[in-house]
Amino acid sequence: MDRRDFLRLTGIGLGTLVIPVFGRDIPLGADTVALPVGSKKLLADVGLQTARKRGATYADVRIGRYLNQFVITREDRVQNITNTESFGVGVRVIAGGTWGFAATSNVTKEGIAQAAERAVEIAKANSKLLIEPVKLASVPSYGEQSWRTPIKKAWAEVPVSEKVDLLMEVNQAALKEGASFINSMLFLVNEQKYFASSEGSYIDQDVHRIWPTFTVTRVDEKTGKFQTRQAMSAPMGLGWEYLDGAPSGKVAGPAGTPMGYRDSYDMIEDATAAAREVQEKIAAKSVEPGKYDLVLEPNHLGLTIHESVGHPLELDRVLGYEANYAGTSFATLDKWKTKEFNYGNELVTLFADKTQPGSLGAVGWDDEGVKTKRWDLVKDGILVDYQKIRDQAHILGQKESDGCCYGDSWSSVQFQRMPNVSLAPGKQELTPDQMIAGVEKGIYIAGRGSYSIDQQRYNFQFGGQLFYEIKDGKIAGMLRDVAYQSNTQEFWNSVSAICDERDYRMFGSFFDGKGQPGQVSAVSHGSSTTRFDGVNVINTERKI
């Protein structure tokens, strides 16, 4: 499902319940039975053999069943419950040195053979424009394998009524506390995907993700002003257990600022706090523009990491493959080759990891059959590596893929996508309260807000959900109209302290867009609260 489909499904047909039926192959709802692994292997082999017969030198087949459930409510009513289910197969080949891809929802031997033939035809048609043939880094033949997100309770096992009841309780809590409006949502994802390649890997994976979220709005009738506060949850690679609200999964915010949630979220508690805070936000002082020391908590900082580190270190962007859409990157190969490019200062280590438990990006193998791993991108401030897949590794003189290839559907061709990219916690013991105590003139920012960055990832501007003025080491009340602008390298070189691992938690992006045709992917970014010195803050208040 692409972002447009998602918006369409959640934005129209309000009040309808949508449950999919997929004909004879996939019965409805709880009766749904996945295609047995053995049957998938037989079908996949048809695709692989057909491709080879038609002249492909490499082929992979992905049979995917993608299940989503979205529960959308506002105030006292359910606006929409949408179940989507999409089943099909994509065949990717190399023929004449060029990639070709075709996909079909006809998951039969005939359908797959036809898709394989078409993929080879497309590859051959485009090989006429070839400059350099595709070179794949080698990968072991893994044989038959399986992997599942380590969840305690699958969202599909929870009745819809329980989900609706939860959101109604959340909404009531916010309205009782003075919210004018609340929109609350559950986004639930299950990808059941089977990968087979002409190199002898047959990998069956069952991937789960969850994102409970809301927006609370307060309208001040006297002034006509309104403000919003979004949830402090993060989308996670967890099951329904994320909504347990267990105290062990919470991290108290400094000096009465919002609660942080590590691997357990209390949605009612957060909505109640949001309703209170959004009123404070309306009455808050408009910020004086200027230089401030920023103390950024993980739910906010994750998005800054995503935009200013995750994207610029995607090798396809660096090389120009995304030049026509997402853009290129300032972090060019010549900078990496010097082995002394200061992406940040010595406090900054940023690592990629497709294995972190609870993260959105965690899988056993990527979508071209490469086993996942952890690796450093920026080590003690120095740019040391990029994110790359099988057909890119040779460009860096490397021999293996990083295992970060992903296609968002059976009908989407897989390509390099961002793994989880995280900031390593500080090595010295430090809490957010201790960090704030050392700041004379600063702003503590919580939650993700507005975000924008240029196509080479130099210049960015970020907002947030809540802004607190820090004066002489203490939180001195809420601010509004805050956005900060900086330059990526300057910003990561202005880090002066990072809290220790007790404060470490993940933020996530559920619908990260890239590619043409556009695809989404879900990715987490972990960090501890971090201090950045002397950052430029602007005031965003306008009159129309």
Add this chain to the structure above:
Amino acid sequence: MSQMTRDEAKTILEKVMSYKKCDGLEANLDGSRTGNVRYARNSVTTAGVVEDINLVVQANYGKKVGTTTINELDDASLEKAVRAAESIAKLAPENPEFMGILGPQKYSASTTYFDSTAAIDGAFRAQAAAESLEPCRAKKLVAAGYLEDQAGFSSMMNSAGLFAYQRTTGAEFSVTVRTEDGTGSGYAVRDYHDARKLDTGAASQIAMEKALGSREAKAIEPGKYTVILEPAAVSGLLGRMIGNMDARSADEGRSFLSKQGGGSRRGEKLLDERITIYSDPAHAEVPYRPWAGDGQPRPQTTWIEKGVVKNLYCSRFWASQHEQWDWIPFPGSVVMTGGDQSLDQLIAGTKRGILVTRLWYIRSVDPQTLLYTGLTRDGTFFIENGKISFPVKNFRFNESPVIMLNNLEAMGQPQRIGGDFLPPLKVRDFTFTSLSDAV
């Protein structure tokens, strides 16, 4: 199956209706074949074709509603879809905002399908890519581009007698051309229903000229400047303004169109009096399907007339709560009436200003004032005494389309861009807040 005729679609939908046991039954049947070719670093990177079909069945008992989706169309699957929708509807809570299904409707004619586009195949795409790539290779420039074509149909039927069918085609092409040393970048984008209008070579020529012309850009101070925004730049901000013209948000006090003390700003003069924005499904340049997903006819609608807010879009439920307002669905495309001047004439009439090719990474900063931030990209030039004088480094802007459309100096001839029909605009005091090193 992805390309059904009117009769084929009608036969399937009638079959669906024959299984009805509920109060009301409605079904939408859509199919499409989408092809694409993508290239970068002067070489094709991916290409493919996806065919899919989708049937959505909605059943209701009073205000209790259930919906199923399916992509297999044999009789057993169709009946199963109806039974499933009905059983969900029985379990669903009543939805106070469900307004029932519509009876038969009349739709205006709209030409959205062209055989030329439906006939596109792999060879056509490869040739279109070659016409973009080869001149770039010859001039030692680096091209990255994307062509996507689509042919398909939409149809719907319900148990109250409504039937609608429409075929649509589309082709969209975009290309970014960069210099080998990465110091210059240019962009062009085109989209049409009729692929005969598409000339990937000509569009690429413009991107090539911008790439060469934008080398060695100078840094100038950010601040307020007179700008000429090409239609691609206008589209980013105007589209977001139209997207926020939702009646319910305005009436609820949480929109840029909310009025202090309650209500909305319908009827108020909000923009320069030369601004008129409307939509028309039958527009020759930007036609679109004349019915919304629930079968409601999409009327010709004026959104802004001489700067005055005339209409806001809303759901059928919201319209029923406010009798004075029409029920108007979100438009399929918009048209902004422009002026007679070409882009060159707008530049010639500018003493000092900045020409902006496109805006990038536009995000909302404040929904109350519709303040957006983003950056210029792929061709930003300084204009002095009616001529392009030199390329300038890209800027970050913080600006509201409401403020921008009050600071209007002049408008050029509209052209199709991203499905809309928009003119280039000359605007004073456009707010750039910082510089970017990005090329």
